[in-house]
Structure formats: structure tokens, C-alpha cells
Amino acid sequence: MLKTTVQKASFPTGRRVIVISDIHGAFAYLQGLLKKIHFSPEDILVINGDIIERGPENLRCLQWLMELSKKQTVYTVCGNNDAYVRGLIYREYPAEEQDILNRYCTVRSSVLGEMRKQLGLPDDLPASAFCKELKAHFAAEFDFIANMPTILETPNFTFVHGGLRDTDIFSEKNACAFDLMKFDDFLAYPISFSKPVVVGHWPSSLYSKGYFDCMPYVEPNRKIISIDGGCMIKNMGQLNAMILPDGSQSDYCFASFDLLPVKQALDDQAGRLPDISFCWPDCRVEMLEDGEEICLVRHVSSGKILHVLKEDLWEQKGQLFCDDSSNGYLPVCAGESVSVICQTQRSSLIKKNGKIGWYNGRLSENK
């Protein structure tokens, strides 16, 4: 069992602290976000886990943060993907499992595939030789991951990738690191804190009531701040930052970045909150009207009928499923800028301040 480790730190007065979680190999998002908030060498950076996996530039993200941490104050909390990947390399493979890593690199957008490619290793290398090569060439990268604590404890905040099972960070219930890193749907776990706990791992949009909302989700009474914007996980996702203007204080604000095209809305639209929002795993649907871009479906468990994007539909074992969808319409004023997730003949799925909804008006061409 990987044991929980705790790093204690205290942020100095007058220094800004930037907290970013779940980068998942999205180097362009990371750079875009840091540029947007005018990240400077004076800032302290906290990465709250899952630097790698799923995105296009996992190794680049990891190595960039390693370099930065030599020049600047950077705290990196370990995520389940970070720990899992290292674990894959630092274990033994019996004879019948010698093909596992090659298959893993083929189906996943993984840092291991990027390392394999960079070293020019063959696609059919046995796992034992694969691990030996990677350990020899990327020892610094794996050591960097191994040294990432499970919990970063500061006077005003506790940072952990997934969540905590007990309010006492040193409790036996918090002893297994992987339990705290891969703590799915942490908000569903009945716990509240006296000092704010900052988590990532579970996209905040899955907690939103009303419109899907990719901005951080805060439960003030329970003192839980969930900042994963769903970057590289959801097509509507974004990379969020929690910003402490002064590290010694407990005030904070948020910023976000995505790469969606921005267009100008040409028509007013009255908003309408969704009366159905669903997400995985409660996402089975039945087709009512097939269309080229948009389909009319019935959400099986609720019986609600709604339009969804055809590209969000997928089939498994003869059953039809749909990615996160809702029937909410965002309030829009003519002339305002909106981010466009998908534009179709009939309607567009747009994002405004992190919130997602349909828009039936016209959109200008790209500015």
C-alpha cells in the first residue's frame, strides 16, 4: 500500500499563490492560464495532482514543472494518475503480462507512450525491458513523482487531490494514499471541515446544480473547494486556477482558461434553467429522432426527452449512451461574447463564465 505523506508549508505574506489541478497533459491550457493571470517568478505555484495522462503533452507538462520548481517555489501534490503511472514502472511483470504496457500505451494518451516514443523503443518490447529502459532514462521524472506528497498542509488550507476520509489528516482512515487521490465524487462523502480543503480529481461540473458549470464548486458550510475544470476529460472542460492574492491570508478568487472559439452572439435569448441534466454513469438514452448533428432522445432513468449532440452519443453492448447533457438555455444578450462548444444548423452549445447551455440565436463569424 502506498502510504499517505504530508508536507507542511506556510505561504509568506505578500506573495500570490496560484493553485491549479488536473492539468492532464494539457500544456497549452497550462501556459494559456498562466499567461492570462500574469504568472510571475514572484508567485508560488501549487499543483494539486494529475499533471499527466489523457492530454497531448504529458511529458512536457511534467518536465516543465520540474524545471520551474528549480527556479521558483512550486508545491506538487500527487494525483492518482501520477502515482498510478509510476507504479506501473516500479513493479514486476510475470511472463503472461509482458505485453501489458504496450497495450496501455496504445489505448491511452499516456506519458509512458511519450517516453517510449522519445527513446525510440519498439512497440513490442516486453514489459520488464520497457520498465528497465524508462527507469534508466527518466529516473528524475519518476523520482519527482515519488517525492510528491499526498497532502499539502498550510495554516489556512489543506490541499489533497481527491479528498479526505477523516478531518484529522494523520488519522488511520487517511493512511492509504491512493484512497485520498482517487476519491471519486468526494462531495457525496459526509464530511465537513473547519479549515478549507482544496480538491481536484472530480470535475466540478458534476457537482453543479442547474446549468453544468465548469468553474470551481465551493461548499462554504462544509469548507470544501473543488477546482477540477474537467480539462481533457470533458469537451466543454477548462483549466481552473484558485488564486490567493496574499499567501498568508485565506481570501481567494478563481480564473479559468480553455481553447474554445469565442464568437459574438447576435440575438438576445431568455435563459431557461435545465429541468434535466445527466452525466455518467446515469446516461443511458433511447433514440427518438435521429439527426445529422442533433438527435432527440429519451433519458432512460428520468424519462425526460431532450435534444443532444449526435457526437456525444456512443453505443455499448447494443445500448445507447450520451455524454453529459442538459436542456438548459443560457441567458444571452445580443453583442456579448460566448465560447462555442458546438455550433449546429439548429442550435449551438455555448459556455459563458463556465456555465454550459444551448443558444438558439445567431453567432458572428470568428473575430
Ligand SMILES: [Mn+2]
Ligand atoms: Mn484524478
